[in-house]
Amino acid sequence: MTPEYIVEMNHISKHFGGVKALQDVHLNVKRGEIHALIGENGAGKSTLMKILAGAYPKDEGTILIDGAEATTATPRAMLDMGVSVIYQEFMLAPDLTVAENIFIDHMQQGLFINWKDLKRRAKEQLQKIGFGNIDPGKKVGELSVAYQQIVEICKCLAKDSKVLVFDEPTAVLTHSETEKLLELIVKLKQEGVTILYISHRLEELFAISDKITVLKDGKYVDTVETASITKEQLVTMMVGREIEQLFPERNAEIGEEILRVENLAAGDLVEDVSFSLRKGEVLGFSGLVGSGRTETMRAIFGADKKSSGKVRYFGEEVNFRSPKQAIRKGIGLLPEDRKTQGLLLKQPIRYNATLVSRQGNGFINHKKEQQEVRELLARIATKYGSTEDNADSLSGGNQQKVALAKWLAVDTKVIILDEPTRGVDVGAKTEIYRIINELAESGVGVIIISSEMAEIIGVCDRAIVMREGRVTGEVPKENLTENHLIKLAMGV
Amino acid sequence: GDTEGGGSAEGGKDGEKQLEVGFALKTQDSPYFVSLADKVEKYAKEQGWKVTILDAGGDVQKEAANMETFIAQGKDLIFLDAIEPDAVVPSIDSAAEAGIPVINLDSGVAEEANDVTTVYSDNRQNGRLVGLEYAKKMGDEEIKAIVLSGAKGNVAGYERRTGLFAGIIEGKLGVSEDEAWKLAEEFESALSSKGKATNEEAKFSVVGQGWGNWTEEEGLKAAEDLITANSDLTTALGENDQMLFGAMTALDNAGIKDVDIVAAADGAVDAFDRIKEGGYFATGLNSPTLVAEKGIEIAKEILVDGKDPESYEEVTLTEPAAITKENVEEYYDLGF
C-alpha cells in the first residue's frame, strides 16, 4: 500500500546560533501535487528545503519520503530517496561546461568520459525543457544568470527524481522564460512528479499550485487548497496583517531634467541608448534578460567603459571613469546581485550599511556608528538581530534592505536600482516601494530596472523598454500595460 | 629527577657541580657538522660534562636565539660554530658579560668579539694549499675551470674559493702570498660581477660558477649546465666534496674524461677513497675530529685547570693541509 503523503516532515526545528529558523514545522505533500511554500523573507522556507535535501542537519523532527523514514539525511541519501532541489543560490560549478554541470555526479558511463555523448545527452535534456539554444559545451560561468538558472533546473531534472523542489526559480527569469518554466512544471506534474514550489510571485502560485503551505517566523501557519483562497487572504496569512496596497501612492513633484543619456554604447551589447531622467521621477527599465539594461547603467555609473555617447548630468557633460566619480556627484547604484556585488556577507550589518557613507580613512566612533545604523535600518523597517551580526545571517529581503540602506545614508540625486525586489517578499516589497517613493518625493531621480512587469507598471512614472542593447520604446504612465511592454521587449 | 632537560646545573646533592657546556651549531644538514656535533658531544662526555647542542639551521636570528638560551641557562662554557663572523659578535659579548667563556669552533668570528679563541682549520689556507698543489701539478698548462659554490652569501664558501684562487695564482705566477691574495680577491670580484674571471698571466680562468647548496644532487644539476656550456674544461673546483661528487657524475654522464676534481676544503672519507683511486685530485683538510679535540682541550684548561680565558691567541688553527694521493693515508682517519 502506498502511503498518502510522499513527503512528510513533522516537528522540524532548526536553529542557527541564537536564531530559531524553524520551530515545530510540518509539511505534508501528496503524491503528484504541486505544493507551494510561501512566507516572508526569513520565514524559513529555504531552510526547510535544505533540511529536506540533507544539506542542513535538523535539530528535531522526522522526515518520511514515501513512507520510509530518512534516518541518514545527507545530500546523497536524500538524492537516493528521490528528492532533488533547485536551490535559491545557484549550485553550479562555473568553471565546468553546461554538460558537465548537468551530469555532475554521473559524467561517465565507462571508465572515461565520452565528451560527444555527454554533450549530446545534455543537449537532449535542454531541448526537453525548451532551451535547446544553450550550448552544452560552454562554461557555465560565461552564461547569463537566467541561463544558469535553466542549467540548474536541467541538472535536477536529469536525475529522474520523485520529488522536485524549486526554490524561487523565477526570481532571475523574465516573463517568457517564466512562462516556459511554469508550463514545464505542469508537464512534470502530469508525468507524476511531485513538485514543491517556492516563490514570492503570488500570481505564479495561483497559476500552478494545488496546495499552499504558509510559514511565518519559522513557524507553521496553515496548509490550504489554492482554489479555496484569494490573494488578499493569502497575503494576510503570510504577513500577519492586511496589505491594502502593494504599490503605495506617491506625491512626488516631477521637476527639471537631471540626467540625459545620448547614444550611449558600451561593451559588446549596449549599442545606442538615449533617455532622460527628471527630478522626482521614477523611471522604469523593462526588457528581457540580457537586453543590456544592467550594462547601460554600469556604463553610466563608471563601472564599465563607455565606447561612445554622452551623459549629461544637470546639463553638464560628465564621463565617469569610476564609480567613485559618479558617487561624488550624487549618483548611486544598487547592483542586481546583492550576494556578489552588493554586500559584504561575512562582515557585520553595520559595515554594510556604512559602506558608501564612510569614505574617509579617519577614526571611527563605533558607538555613534551603531546608533546611526540602527536609526537608518529602523527607517526602512529592517529585521535583524544586532548591527554586529554578519550580513549573511539575514534573510534575502532584509539583505536587500541593508544593501539599499547604504545609499540612504548619503545624499544622492540619482539612484539606480537594478532589480531591487528580486527575491523579496510582498510585505518587504511594499516597504521598498515606500522607500522609493520617499526618495522621489525628496527630489531624487530614481531608475528602476525590473524584470517584473507588474512592478514597472505599478511603480514607475514612465518606462523605457530595451531589446538587444537598444531602446525600443518609451512608454508614458498612462500607456503602461503588460501587453505593450512585452511587444516592445520582444520586438513584435 | 626532573632535571632532565631542565635548566638546573645541580648534580648530585653533595657531589661536585656537574659542568654544563652548550654548543651552538650553525647547521646540521651535512655530514661535517653532524660529525663535529658528535665529536664535541663525545669528548665532552668523556670529561664528565653535560652537553647541550642547539642547531640554528643556517639562520642568523636562530643562532642569536640559541646563544641567548645558553646564556639564560647559565652554561659554564659555550662552543659556537658561527654562521657569520660579524653577526654573532653581540651574542658572544653578552656571553662574556655574563661570565661565560665562548670558544669558536670551525668558523671564524670578527676580531673584536670577546671570545676565548677560534679553533678551526683555516678555510683560506686550506684553499690556498690545495691551490698551490694544483698549480704545481698543472705547471705551465692552462687551467680552464668551473667552480661549484655552496650557498650564496656564505662566508666559509667565499674564503674557500678565494683561497683556491690565491693558491693557484701564487703557484702559477710565483708571486708572494700577499700579492696572490690581492689578485685572488680581484679574481673573485670579477667572477661575482661578470660570472666569469680570467687571470691571463697565470693562464687560469673560471668559465662559470654554479650553486650546489653544499649537496651532491644540487652540485650535479649545477655542474650539468656548466659542463654543457664548457665541454673543454680542465678542472672542476669546489667548496666542498659533496658537490664535486655530483660534478663527477655529471662528467661521467657527459662522457667527459680527464677533468681534475679539486676541493678547497672538506675531508669526507668518500673523497679520501677517491683520492686514493686517483679520480679526485685533492681536498683541503677540514677535520671535525681535530677541531673538536682541540676545542675540548682548551675548554678543559679553562674550566678545570683554571687557566685564564684571556690568555689564548685569537685563533688556534688546526693544521691546514692539502690532501693528495701522496699523503692521503696519513690523514685517512681524520675523515668523516
Next chain:
Amino acid sequence: MEATRKKFDWKEFIINNNTFIILLLLVIVSAFLSDTFLTTMNLRNILLQQAGPILVAIGLLFVILAGGIDLSVGSIMAVGATVSAILITDLGMHFSVSIGVALIIGLAFGLFSGILVAYAGIQGFVATLATMTIARGVAFVLTEGRPVKVEAGTISTLVSKDFMYPIIWITILLIIVFTIVHRYTGYGRKVIAIGSNETALKLAGVRTKQYIMSTYALSGALAALAGVFVAARSSTGSATVGTGQELDAIAAVVIGGASLMGGRGFVLNTVAGALILGLIGNIMNLMAVPSYPQDIIKGVIIIAAVLLQIATSKRDRTI
C-alpha cells in the same frame, strides 16, 4: 545604551580569545617544563627575538585581510638589514637616516608587488614570489654576498640596554598603532571590506586598487624594519637574513585565527600567533630538544594550535 545585563558567557569568551588562551597554556606549560623559562632574561630574550617576526606578521596580516598574500617579507627583511648597514658603513650616514632609507626601500619593494597585484592583475602569491626572488638578489648584489659589519654604537643603539631596548618599545608602540588602525579607522575598515567583497566596495565608490597596493607597501616597510632589527641585534647586515621568515609569518597570522581568504583577523591575535611560534622554538631550545625532532614537534604543535582554534570556534555544520 542597552540596559540588559547579560550573564557572563564563558563559551563566547573562549571563542573570542582562543589564541590568547592557547598562548597562555603554552606559557604555563613552558614554565613547568623549564626553570629558566620565566626568568627576566629569557622573557627579555623572547621579546627581542620576536620583535621583528611580530612586525612582519602584522604587516602580512593587513595584506591577508585584504585578500592577498605576501611571500616577499623574508627577502625584504634582508634588504632592510643590508641597506641600513651599508648606508652607515659605506656612506657614513647617521643610523637614524639609514633606517629611514631602509624603510623607504622596503616600502618601495612592497609597492612594486602591490602594483603588480592591484594594477597588473597578477595573483598575489606569484607577484610576491617574484618580488621575493628579486629582493633577495638585490640584497646579495648590494653586499656582494658578504655580510656588512656595522660599527658599534650606531645601529646597535636600537637594542641597547641603556635605552631600555628601543626595539621592544617600538614594537609595542606599533602594535598599539596598528590595533587602532585596524579597529578604529576607515582605512582598516576598507582593507577588511576589500577582503570580504572587493566588487561591492568598488561599486560603493572605493578605489580598492590603491588600498590593496597600500597593504603590500605597509608589509614591505614593516618587513624592512624587522630586517633593521636583525641588523641592530647582530651589528651586521647580511643578505641571508629572513630566509624562510615568510612561512613563519603566515603561520603566525593563521594561528592568530585569521582567514587566508581575507576579511577576518585581528592585530593582537596575530601578535599572539607570532609569540606562540616563538615560544615553541624557545621552549624546545631550553629543553634542548635535538634539532631534527624539533621540526617534527613544531609541525605537530602548529597543527594542535590550529585545531584548538577550530574546535573553540566551531559554528553549526552547514554545507
Next chain:
Amino acid sequence: MEATRKKFDWKEFIINNNTFIILLLLVIVSAFLSDTFLTTMNLRNILLQQAGPILVAIGLLFVILAGGIDLSVGSIMAVGATVSAILITDLGMHFSVSIGVALIIGLAFGLFSGILVAYAGIQGFVATLATMTIARGVAFVLTEGRPVKVEAGTISTLVSKDFMYPIIWITILLIIVFTIVHRYTGYGRKVIAIGSNETALKLAGVRTKQYIMSTYALSGALAALAGVFVAARSSTGSATVGTGQELDAIAAVVIGGASLMGGRGFVLNTVAGALILGLIGNIMNLMAVPSYPQDIIKGVIIIAAVLLQIATSKRDRTI
C-alpha cells in the same frame, strides 16, 4: 559534423596556447643566446633535471584545481629520496620495492595533509606548512643528517643510459596519464568542480572531502617519486633534497595559467610552466650570468611570463 568552416581565429589560438607560446619564445631566444643550448646533451640534461619538478607541479596542480595548496612537496621529495636510499642500503631491498615503499610513504604524508584539510578543516596553507616541517624533520631523523650513498646499479638504473633514461619515459607516461585523468575522467572533472564550487558538489551528493583528500595524497606520492628521481640521479638519498621546491612548483602551475583560487588549470600547461622555469635557470647557467643578479633576472622573467599570460587572455574590463 558541423559544416560551417570557421576562419582560423588567431586571437583565440594565442589565448588558448599562451603558455606554450611563451615556452617557444624562450626556446628561440635561448637558442640564439647560447650555441650549446640546442645540443642533445643540454636538452637531455634539461629533461633529466626537470622530470622531478614536472611531476611535483602536476601533483600540485590537482591540489590547486580543487582549491587547495600544498607547501609540503619539497619536504616530501626529501622523504622519498631518503626512504628509497635507506631501504636499499640498510635493508638490502630491491630498488623497485624501495621505490614502491617511498611512494606509499609520500602518499601517506599527503593523506595526512589531506585529512587535516578535508576533515579537520585546517586551511591548506597551514596544514601543509606543518606537514612540510614534519616531513623535513623525518627525512633528517631517518638519515641523521648524512646523505645516504646508494650502490651503483640499483636505483641509478632509473637514469641509466642503457635503458634510455627511464625517468624521462616515466615522466612522459605520467604526463599522458594525468592529462587523461584531468580531461576524461569523472575524477578529474570533480576535482575541478570542487575548486569551482564545492558546495554545489556536496549538494549533488558528491563526497567532496574524499576528493580533496585524494589530491593531497596524489601530490604527496608524485613528490616522493620526484624525490626518488633525485636520489637516482646522484645515487644518494639526502634530507636536503627539494628545499624550496614548493615555491618553484607553485610558480610553475601559475605560469601554466592555473588559478590559485581553484577550478582552472591544465596538465600540459603546467608542464610548460615547469619547463619555462627550468629553462630560465638553464640558460642563465649556460651564459654564465653572474650568480647574484640571477635571482633578480629570474624574478623579472617570472613577472614577464605571467604578464604575458594575463595580456593574452584579457577579457573585458568589469568590476
